[in-house]
Amino acid sequence: MSLSDTVSLGAEALTLKHGKTTIIEGLDIRLPSSKVTAIVGPNGCGKSTLLNGLSRIHAPSGGVVLLDGKNIHKLPSKEVARHLALLPQDTIAPDGITVSELIRFGRHPHQSALKQWAMSDQEAIDYALKAADLSDLQERLLDTLSGGQRQRAWIAMSIAQETPLLLLDEPTSALDLGHQIEVFELIRELSEEGKTIAMVVHDLPSACRYADHIVAMKQGKIITQGSPKDVMTKELVMELYGVECDLIPDPMTGSPILINIKRVKS
Amino acid sequence: MMNSLPTTSAESTQTKVPQGYVSLTLGQFTCLLDHGAIRRNLLLLGLVILASIASLAIGTVALSPWQVIQALFGYGDALSQFVVQDLRLQRLLAGIYTGAAFSLAGCLMQTLARNRLATPGIIGIDNAAMAFAVSSVVSTAISIAPSAMALAGAATATALAFGLAGSSGTRGYRFIVAGIGIGAIAGAITQLMLSQVDIDTANAAYPWTVGSLSARPELMVNILGGGLFFCLIACLLLTHLFSLLPFSDAVITGLGSSTKWLRLSSLSLSIILTGLAVAVAGPVGLVALIGPEMARVFARYRGIPLIGSALAGAFIMVVADLIGRTLLSPIELPVGIVTSVVGGPYLIWILMRQRSKSTI
Numbered sequence: 001m002s003l004s005d006t007v008s009l010g011a012e013a014l015t016l017k018h019g020k021t022t023i024i025e026g027l028d029i030r031l032p033s034s035k036v037t038a039i040v041g042p043n044g045c046g047k048s049t050l051l052n053g054l055s056r057i058h059a060p061s062g063g064v065v066l067l068d069g070k071n072i073h074k075l076p077s078k079e080v081a082r083h084l085a086l087l088p089q090d091t092i093a094p095d096g097i098t099v100s101e102l103i104r105f106g107r108h109p110h111q112s113a114l115k116q117w118a119m120s121d122q123e124a125i126d127y128a129l130k131a132a133d134l135s136d137l138q139e140r141l142l143d144t145l146s147g148g149q150r151q152r153a154w155i156a157m158s159i160a161q162e163t164p165l166l167l168l169d170e171p172t173s174a175l176d177l178g179h180q181i182e183v184f185e186l187i188r189e190l191s192e193e194g195k196t197i198a199m200v201v202h203d204l205p206s207a208c209r210y211a212d213h214i215v216a217m218k219q220g221k222i223i224t225q226g227s228p229k230d231v232m233t234k235e236l237v238m239e240l241y242g243v244e245c246d247l248i249p250d251p252m253t254g255s256p257i258l259i260n261i262k263r264v265k266s
Numbered sequence: 267m268m269n270s271l272p273t274t275s276a277e278s279t280q281t282k283v284p285q286g287y288v289s290l291t292l293g294q295f296t297c298l299l300d301h302g303a304i305r306r307n308l309l310l311l312g313l314v315i316l317a318s319i320a321s322l323a324i325g326t327v328a329l330s331p332w333q334v335i336q337a338l339f340g341y342g343d344a345l346s347q348f349v350v351q352d353l354r355l356q357r358l359l360a361g362i363y364t365g366a367a368f369s370l371a372g373c374l375m376q377t378l379a380r381n382r383l384a385t386p387g388i389i390g391i392d393n394a395a396m397a398f399a400v401s402s403v404v405s406t407a408i409s410i411a412p413s414a415m416a417l418a419g420a421a422t423a424t425a426l427a428f429g430l431a432g433s434s435g436t437r438g439y440r441f442i443v444a445g446i447g448i449g450a451i452a453g454a455i456t457q458l459m460l461s462q463v464d465i466d467t468a469n470a471a472y473p474w475t476v477g478s479l480s481a482r483p484e485l486m487v488n489i490l491g492g493g494l495f496f497c498l499i500a501c502l503l504l505t506h507l508f509s510l511l512p513f514s515d516a517v518i519t520g521l522g523s524s525t526k527w528l529r530l531s532s533l534s535l536s537i538i539l540t541g542l543a544v545a546v547a548g549p550v551g552l553v554a555l556i557g558p559e560m561a562r563v564f565a566r567y568r569g570i571p572l573i574g575s576a577l578a579g580a581f582i583m584v585v586a587d588l589i590g591r592t593l594l595s596p597i598e599l600p601v602g603i604v605t606s607v608v609g610g611p612y613l614i615w616i617l618m619r620q621r622s623k624s625t626i
Binding site for chain 2: 055
């Protein structure tokens with residue numbers, strides 16, 4: 001089975017469980033291609049679980065995840081890895097590894113026991129280094145980088161994987177404002193090159209600013225989805241997080257921003 | 267495919283491979299080799315050769331290094347040929363094989379468990395293999411039995427530790443704690459068996475309980491040699507996959523590899539190596555702790571030092587046995603006691619250090 005170059009990713013009637021607890025039940029989703037999708041929602045709503053389900057890390061208890069219309073769990077894992085890259089939340093790297101060594105692991109799905117190295121590998125690594133603006137840091141140890149640089153190195157590893165699809169689980173958590181922008185702008189650039197990207201994001205204004213498509217989740221269900229301008233309303237913020245706020249368009253970019261946020265007193 | 271010969275032009279290799287690496291192409295096979303790793307492994311190999319010559323030369327009959335080399339290749343006088351080939355070579359091979367096997371098994375398991383303490387010796391595999399081997403010595407006289415039984419013991423202990431560790435699998439302290447318990451029980455069972463049999467049988471089983479290279483059965487040494495060769499080839503072919511082991515499960519799956527298969531293969535190799543080595547020398551498990559560490563000291567990270575660990579383990583074992591033979595000569599200290607004396611304090615040092623810096 002071979003997959004076409006522009007692959008779609010979606011799920012039908014997807015049910016995901018942690019042990020006996022059902023996290024997501026009967027969910028349908030389809031990622032718009034060549035766009036950035038942000039999955040938002042309160043803690044424990046199943047955002048990360050959904051992302052892990054879509055990336056075949058979490059096996060479904062019901063329903064099916066479709067990569068290019070084919071059941072992802074029936075496809076060879078390496079074949080999937082050539083089309084779909086995942087940046088999980090916990091990113092533990094081997095000790096003492098350099099930036100370019102980390103990025104090299106992204107080539108793994110393209111290599112085999114016999115063909116452990118090819119010309120195309122070095123080209124992909126050089127491209128990833130350039131795209132993530134890490135060329136000057138390629139021989140640095142990963143441990144010695146700042147949080148934002150390290151996160152860029154991990155994203156560069158996914159870039160080197162040369163997949164049309166990229167899923168990121170909270171790529172900017174634990175990063176300060178400057179580093180967050182660094183990562184979000186890189187994600188935008190990748191999407192402009194035609195990648196289909198989905199990311200779990202906590203910060204609503206960032207989601208509105210950097211995503212083309214918002215998927216809002218609560219208690220394992222998608223309650224609404226669409227372009228940030230269409231779906232982001234004060235009612236939605238109220239429903240998701242139980243806080244009152246007003247929304248105004250950013251004077252420079254036009255994307256919605258939240259002001260006057262206050263907790264609802266019960 | 268067009269260019270199947272190793273590239274000789276410096277310019278073209280520079281553009282093709284990452285800094286500090288060379289690519290090796292043999293027909294369809296292409297891999298990357300790290301300059302530093304080649305240098306380190308050659309250095310370790312040199313140390314093993316030096317230690318081996320010393321081990322063959324030193325003893326009741328002292329020989330010069332030149333006599334040893336001559337005798338090895340069938341030249342020189344009859345006495346030195348007899349001493350080297352008939353008296354000392356077998357013991358040297360037993361030392362090299364067991365050291366390499368224990369250390370390689372240790373490196374695999376440490377990487378798998380992502381914990382420097384998780385060597386087969388610590389998690390009870392050595393002791394269980396010993397208990398099974400001793401039980402076969404006590405009950406039967408079949409010469410191949412200790413090897414087979416030690417393997418069975420190693421597999422049993424691992425399966426038990428794995429089962430008791432529950433959902434945390436090979437990662438996390440439950441696996442290690444469960445293993446320590448299993449090791450203690452296996453040790454007690456061995457003692458119980460030895461206390462129940464007559465003194466001659468107990469004597470026959472004694473070398474397995476302390477770790478000794480003295481007069482080991484040739485058949486078991488050869489079985490270990492074959493097993494070690496097989497495992498080294500497997501490791502070389504799988505290094506590419508094993509290098510993913512330090513990553514989280516999500517990353518491994520995301521890169522298209524199976525975490526189950528990775529664990530199963532590295533654990534199996536570790537069990538085979540430990541079981542066969544225990545069948546020869548008994549539980550000299552601390553080599554599994556010191557060997558990989560010595561291989562790491564030589565280098566910062568460039569993959570997992572599998573070959574380096576095997577070489578370092580062989581070196582440590584040969585030197586430890588040499589010390590055991592000569593230190594209190596004519597009394598011979600079992601090699602297991604020498605490695606314990608050196609390894610014990612080292613283990614304590616790791617435990618103290620773990621507080622500040624965890625995992626590998």
